Amino acid sequence: MAAAAAAAAAGGFLHLGASRVPSRQHSAGAAPRLRAGASCARGQQPRRRAPPPPLAVAAAEEAYTGAETELLDALAGVQGRGRGEVESAVQALEALGGLPDPTNSSLIEGSWQLIFTTRPGSASPIQRTFVGVDSFKIFQEVYLRTDDPRVINVVKFSESIGELKVEAEATIEDGKRILFRFDRAAFSFKFLPFKVPYPVPFKLLGDEAKGWLDTTYLSQTGNIRISRGNKGTTFVLQKSADQRQLLLSAISAGKGVKEAIDDLTSSRQGTEADLNTLAGEWQLLWSSKTEDESWSSVASAGLKGVQIIKEDGQLKNLVRPFPGVSLNASGNICKNEDGNNFNLSINEGAIQAGGLQFPLDARGEFVMEILYIDNKIRISDINQHKLVHVRIANRT
Structure with missing residues (x-):
């Protein structure tokens, strides 16, 4: 006191200023799954699209x-x-x-x-x-x-x-x-x-x-x-x-985050997300659950650290669990035909400690649903993990 x-x-x-992307509802308790053959093949160049229209701006x-x-x-x-x-x-x-x-x-x-x-x-x-x-x-x-x-x-x-x-x-x-x-x-x-x-x-x-x-x-x-x-x-x-701003304040205070996410994702309508919207460097601010995950799973799904997405669909997750030690997982991302869902295919990983590098089995395939995105904030859902990212660099 x-x-x-x-x-x-x-x-x-x-x-802050913002817009929301429309969200598809999935059956209760089930995360969206990849369909056979729907993953981004390694080296595949996702179909380039024209840049999206400017994100819708709320009346306020x-x-x-x-x-x-x-x-x-x-x-x-x-x-x-x-x-x-x-x-x-x-x-x-x-x-x-x-x-x-x-x-x-x-x-x-x-x-x-x-x-x-x-x-x-x-x-x-x-x-x-x-x-x-x-x-x-x-x-x-x-x-x-x-x-x-x-x-x-x-x-x-x-x-x-x-x-x-x-x-x-x-x-x-x-x-x-x-x-x-x-x-x-x-x-x-x-x-x-x-x-x-x-x-x-x-x-x-x-x-x-x-x-x-x-x-x-x-x-x-x-x-x-x-x-x-x-x-x-x-x-x-x-x-x-x-x-x-209410969401960021909740994250800073460490309470009320899920409620703030629900309020934000249900408050506005905006444009659909695509690779042009996602391209950039994103720092994870908050995740709904990571305690039970292995470090390889965390790196593969991007549940901690920084995520870098390029306009050509290349993706890299970078996690630093300890000083001098980093884990990275690389792969591809492409949009599927289901609303604002994106297929993530992680092909390889590595552990770096000082000047040494060791292979890390971080392979995996995920579906990421974009619940909300603007020029600074992104809220997504990966296998029932809700993630909040802040953009720290524009397109790379």
């Missing part, structure tokens, strides 16, 4: 500009590659400029969810603790046009436990800057009929209880906000997260 309190007191404070995304969409797509890639792409997208939006004088706009009012933050070396202990909290949902409520202007940071533990609110008096200094001073905090637990004050000695903290928050970008629709705090931390906030 102490970490949560620090999180809420950080001063200032995740979303039409309000985003190109630069905003790039930021949201970069946020999807944080899980698989790193933070540099997000920070570049943030700087691009700040350079373009958003709504002028954001603190004077009613669009800044309301509840914002934290979706990304940096951790500068100059940050206070409160902020350093705050940016390390991934298991809670963090919100910031901004109310500037009242008799008691306030900025309220909220840490939501879970629906069954409750939340912590840390409140600050707020003053508008100019069109971008809000001055604040924290003055009270309390827990609201679901199992108690009263609030529990958090014993933070704000009056004794002096300048540590004060700060400022600059809004460096506010979207024309009021759905994306970028702010920078007095300790050098950058915050990206959003008023309404879409299903992709």
Whole structure:
């Protein structure tokens, strides 16, 4: 709870764009199977098709500009590659400029969810603790046009436990800057009929209880906000997260992933997947089950690590179970005639340890059903294993 309190007191404070491919239903308890002769023969060149039309965009995304969409797509890639792409997208939006004088706009009012933050070396202990909290949902409520202007940071533990609110008096200094001073905090637990004050000695903290928050970008629709705090931390906030972001948040928190997958795969319609859509390098973020699988099976089916798919149908799975040791399995992928199902034929494998290489029997044939795909996220089903991948490189 102490970490949560620090999180809420950080001063200032995740979303994406997408489409879904239609899914075929299979009989209960049965994974789709390869038909005789339907596998991709080794060396066979899958029939080249014209590039698919652009993936369908949900109505909610039409309000985003190109630069905003790039930021949201970069946020999807944080899980698989790193933070540099997000920070570049943030700087691009700040350079373009958003709504002028954001603190004077009613669009800044309301509840914002934290979706990304940096951790500068100059940050206070409160902020350093705050940016390390991934298991809670963090919100910031901004109310500037009242008799008691306030900025309220909220840490939501879970629906069954409750939340912590840390409140600050707020003053508008100019069109971008809000001055604040924290003055009270309390827990609201679901199992108690009263609030529990958090014993933070704000009056004794002096300048540590004060700060400022600059809004460096506010979207024309009021759905994306970028702010920078007095300790050098950058915050990206959003008023309404879409299903992709909810999935990534669930994976980060380690709970609710299956429910988030079901919500996403049933939420939208899009184009069919083909090799042009699949081509690229994909990092596995989450798998429904791998504990009972051998390492050769994991490498063969791509149940861990990185998967590389080329437009000509070549496929490679790469797994690094231990430092200095890698397993790889290579083969072909081609689309069959059944909806968004693809036949995977793994022909060979190898174990590499240092400069040595040993053969690995990773041969196998699988059917992969694409449940959802966009330019950053892919959800698939292989032999009743649900997999979530993030694209870390485009076509290879």
